[in-house]
Amino acid sequence: MKHLGSPIVALVMTAAAAGACATTWYVAQAFGAGGSPAVLATVVALSVGRRDFAGRAEFARAALVLPLTSVAAAVVGWLLVTVPIVGALVFIGGMSVPIWMRRFGQRIAHLGALAALPLTAMLVVPVSGMPWWLGGMLALIAGVVAVLWVALAREVLALARLRGSTAEPGTSPPSRATPSPAAAPAPATSRAPRRLPASTRMAVQMAVALAAAFVVGWGLFPEHAMWVVLTAFIVNAGNRGRGDVLHRSALRVVGAVAGSLAAVLLALAVPRISGLPAVAVIFAALFVGGWLRAVSYAYWSFAVTLVVSLLQELFGTAPFAGEAGMLIERVAAIVVGGVLGVAAAWLVLPVRSTDVLRKRLSDMLITLGAVFSPAEPAERAARLDAFHAAVDRVEELAPAHRARRMLGGHRAQPIDCITAAAALPAIVRARIAAGPTPPQLRAAVGDARRALAAPVDLERVRTSLLALATMLGPDSAR
Known part of the structure; x- marks a missing residue:
């Protein structure tokens, strides 16, 4: 069984995300921009902080890629607001192509996965209310800031290990050599007919799931289309076969329903939560979710749902005061997104x-x-x-x-x-x-x-x- 994650790692990485958020927020305010660059920096910092890198060289390659992909994500977010259909098509490609790229080796697969990270932030708070060039520049700054804060967090954890900490760093695992094929017996062969590579099939599944999610989300849940798309993406991301997608979908729905209920209770207790109290709740939820993620994905789903609800309130994309009235529709959108993700994994070029x-x-x-x-x-x-x-x-x-x-x-x-x-x-x-x-x-x-x-x-x-x-x-x- 999986063990409880390291609270030290979760705390340090959450602190890095908070630092990236605050730094980018103050920069964005200097340009009179909204909060989307800060959200982008937070998402990138959290996502990169959870990943393992085989030393500083691999992290440096990621550090070069992420700011550029953040700019691309900002453009996609701008398109989702101004030309939704074009934005959706580009978003689908940005999420699916990196999966297909896994066939070219681990290094390309890792970079491709990192390239998809900033796009998730654009579903939560897309770039709007500013020229595209300003959004792109602030996205570049957000990516750089996030990488710098995560680099600092990695060094702090490395220093803690040198002083005898038993914390699980999640930052720099030992180098992993790839054995020569001659070092082991030849693999067993099968006479089964040749099929498309798993990476290609999973890329097609992701594209189909996201396309269906956009269509159904816009048609049935115009105020909550993002929840349909986000859920369809989450249950298919890291696809490890049909059973894994079904299991992840169930955990996503359970965690999201619990997170939505927590958002309702918070809205009833504090009808106009904003400012520092909201920020404190956001990063407390991210810390707990990151810590317990190793136990069950449902905890992370709970934390993300609560955080997204707060972010939408802070940036005015979904009034928190009306949270109780929108709960049923939001939960329905999450369930539909999960069903679409599972259907794509099971019916479109399935991977057992x-x-x-x-x-x-x-x-x-x-x-x-x-x-x-x-x-x-x-x-x-x-x-x-x-x-x-x-x-x-x-x-x-x-x-x-x-x-x-x-x-x-x-x-x-x-x-x-x-x-x-x-x-x-x-x-x-x-x-x-x-x-x-x-x-x-x-x-x-x-x-x-x-x-x-x-x-x-x-x-x-x-x-x-x-x-x-x-x-x-x-x-x-x-």
Whole structure:
């Protein structure tokens, strides 16, 4: 199970977002602009602060990309206000193309994901009431300010680690080497017909979901169309298969309904909340949501919904005083957005959750084989880091499959395979410390990879992973 996130990391990154917001706000006020640049800076700072970077070089590349994409996002926000149809088309492309770009490698995938971040801010508070060139300039400033504040937060966390802090930094993981294909047995092959790459299918799903969300949102919920689009995007972002989308949609709806109810209660208690009290509530909610996000996405959804409600009140896009009257329509818009996102994932070039699991388990086994291949100590350490990162990617799939387990069934399920994989890092560390590598390791890794061949037999996969763990155990070298 996932553990509670680090409160220190959540606090520092929320403080960075608050600093970016305040700095950009004062700059924007000097130009007589509204609050959209400050919102953009906040969203960028929060999003970048949650991401892992393999050292300062990778962060520097992101720092160069984000201010430019912030300018593009400001233009899209301006288009959504002035020429909505054109703005929607550009927005859809901006969200879908980065998903398609994953096929060109991890580095391009990371930059593509960062490029999509500023666009979400434009759904909340689009650029309006100012010339496009001024909006673009302030967006550039917002991106630069956000990156600088996050860089400062990363250094603070790094310094805390040097002083013995056990906080989980979430900032600079060790370098991750990519093992050579020769370092592990060749992957099991299947005679299944060749299909479109998963990244292409997921990009098409996102485009369809967002297009449907704009059409339905404008037609049925003209005052809340943003909620339909935002929900459709959230449930498809980070798509890890059909089951994951369904699970994320349920958590999004639950968290959003709870956040909307909290907004109503806040509106009744403080009918005209504004200024510093509203800002304090916003960043308190972001801190709690960021801290508890590792436990369940529903907490983050709750926090984001409450924050968006407050932002709309502060900038006059949705009066907070009428929150209670609009609650039902807003919740309906969120539910519809979730349904559209799930429908796109399940009906448009679907990606099966078990296929995603097979791919990630295969990657994990490749890195495991590389760990025990001959190498210098530094290279061995890098390969071990890559193995741990691969296991983390397998464990990312656990929440949806754990929920699936609650539906019952006596046969082996994906969560059983994930649990078996999650136990391997501790066993591998113990084996490395114990000394010699078992001679049958290569054969055991090969058996485990062959078990992943389509059509997948989950019982066989689990059994092969358990056998691999036993083989690596302390008694195997005797």
